[in-house]
Amino acid sequence: MKYYISEISAKGSVAVDDNILVKGTPASCGSRMLESFVPLFNAEAVDRLINAGYEISGKTNIGEFSLDLLGETSYFGECTENGNLVSAAASLVAKGDIDAAVNTDVSGYPRRAAAVSGIDFLKPTYGTVSRYGIVAAVCSAEQIGVSAKNAKKVKELISVIAGHDSKDGTSLPADSYSYELTSASGMKVCIIKELFDKASDDVKKSVSDYADKLRSVGVTVDEVSVPEVFAIHAAWNILLCAEFCNNVSRFDGVKYGYRSENYKNIDELYVNSRTEGFGFITKASVLYGSDVLSKGRYNDCYDKALRIRRVALNKMKELFASYNAVLTPVCSQKNYQPYEICDAFEKAYDENLFTAIPSITGLPAMVTKGVQLIADSFCDATLLSLADSVEETEVM
């Protein structure tokens, strides 16, 4: 069972997922394709952590390009505990081996991982943390977030890595953001009924229990209907595989990474390197991605998905006119068991139903106690405050 792809320092307290670059250490992204790829520079977030005095423990195992449920599609093998799938980084945090981890939230994997391992994870507002040094999968959505045991620790690290970076054209202009924790009392939260209904009974119970805890700290919890969630889910999967297909096209065996030994011309070099270098979930995503961007399909698929992205953001803004945050399940079930690799694409893309809204809109999302909270842009502190308020009641 491989938690680390590369170990860096035994004294290190923060792990870095293997699709975030650390100078001189391989960045495999859980793929055979990049097993031998050693980057020449640090990701901006890694630089900021090191400059703030944090030591990096190592590069944690992830599913191929972070597309899957919890990391099970890694070329280097899956991690399980008690027969259930876990993610390497979240499991290390839960066990107390490290204080925190930084993970790229491409399509919800670190949020699911936090829920399964019972830790906290914040996917910050898109544009607040530099994407410089993430091996790109879905540029319009992915953000580096922080996994830690509680909201206070998440707050500590997110304050370090967030802020403007001129090397990232989508980085927002503010040099830093306030993540000040305030009392949640008086805040208003709503549960999206459609997502609640789609979860298993034990997940439903987690959400209801969490709603009760929020009420106990003075938060009002309502239920709302957002029938658009299914269209949003479909649109997100389209944008995800389209951008992913384009981003991994650079892995062609020509410049770095895996090259097949079996080729007689350039076409065979491409085809065989990619066939042998990529795993199932990548190949399936590339096929779907090529399809939705192709001439005959662009208007019906990709273009429509972009329109739904706008609808999703408008719908959420509407909710935030009345509520501080939205509460939803983040997984359909409490635990996932190992499965056949040929199901990987379907499983992950189905499960994206619960994680799609923050991914497609760029809104901040926080997983705590196995549930997901979503807030308006730049209201990351609201999420941390809600999570912290509930966590505080348990300390006492």
Next chain:
Amino acid sequence: MKYELVMGLEVHVELATESKIFCSCGGHAAANEPNDCVCPACCGMPGMLPVTNKHAVELAVMAGTLLNCKINQYTTFDKKSYYYPDLPGAYQITQWFNPICVEGSVEVTTKSGTRTIGIKQIHMEEDAGKLVHDDWTATSLVDYNRTSVPLIEIVSKPDFRSGEEVIAYLEKLKSLFRFAKISECEEGAMRCDVNISVRPEGSDTLGVRSEIKNMSSLSSIARAIEYEAARHIDALERNTEVLVQETRRYDDVKGRTFPMRNKETAADYRYFPDPNLMPIIIDDEWIAKIREELPVPAEVKYEQYVNAGISEKDAATLTAERNLCDILDGAVELGCSHKDVAGWLLTDCAGILRRNNTTIDKLDIAPAKLSKIIDMTNSGDITRVAGKKVLTAVIEKDVDVESFISENNLTAQNNTDLIASVVQKVIDANPAAVADYKNGKTKAIQALMGGVMRELRGNGDAATVNELIIKKLSE
């Protein structure tokens, strides 16, 4: 039957920015070795993000202004996907949905008159690298020096009716862009695709179109058009072949066009907006600022120069090169006359550059230095000969004018007593020449002049020397 040619052009022009369009690599044109001018971003390493070069956007707006285009104030970049080893990311960043300039026009003059060519759009994009094939070892090597160099692609409407118009158009673009410093337009920095079809004269439907790709020399473009037009007409008149819409390449050695492999042309590029690059908003204020930087057009300068007394031929030479105009205007501003500066530029500077095996368009001299040399020569502080020496040193080594003059004792000798004593000395030393002069061979004075000038190291005022020699000889 008489046939009419119908052509449209796609012209790629390399922009004269300091660095590449999405990273800070610079100086690719001067790179000596393959892959000297690359960084992780422009050679497609994962983890790198593109950041738009503002200057490239400004140059594209300038180009659009010169071609009378509407500037799209909301413009975006898109990704175009295809696999080729010279394209490190396997996608090219270009503008597909919202190009920076649209709906322009340019007037083109040929022997048969002036016509207006419509411009459909101008869009920005990054260049690809270069493959070097080594036939000896049957391998291909990749050079990424050129990847991500900024280009604009100017797409015309199908408004061309003759090869001459195409050439005149390309020459016009070249001179406009060079003059505005939008592009150096040097060999290879301007590449052209020609869409061509023929139809019976008077018809208003379009014939079957072929596209001839990637040509860069004007003369081969003219030959390619001539060949292709003849091929189409043959096909229509004599059924030599059935025309199909296709992409062809022109082989200048064989003088023929050949169809490109279908595979190279039938690609689906899967365009979509690049999420890494935010839309560029070009507000009125920015456009106004960019337009302020455009130079006075060459035609207007030409008129100015001719009115200031410069000959039409010289004015034409000067206004063909922006650097000459800049130097001339700078020196005139410092008080020199147009005619003086034009003379120094086109005679003396040009001569010095020729001796250095380069051309006048490469001239780089501070107008202040040139005007100082001209002033000092005009006032007699230095002789014309000394002036040329200083000019040479300034052009070759960029020396300081005054310290060069004093270090090399080039100040003109106006001291009549000194000159008179040298004249006496030279007369004494050359009895033969003196005798010749006295015997009516007036040309012998040249030898004496030369002797005096040598003694004075070229700094004697020629008129004074001449006068003193004649005076001495007639004593």
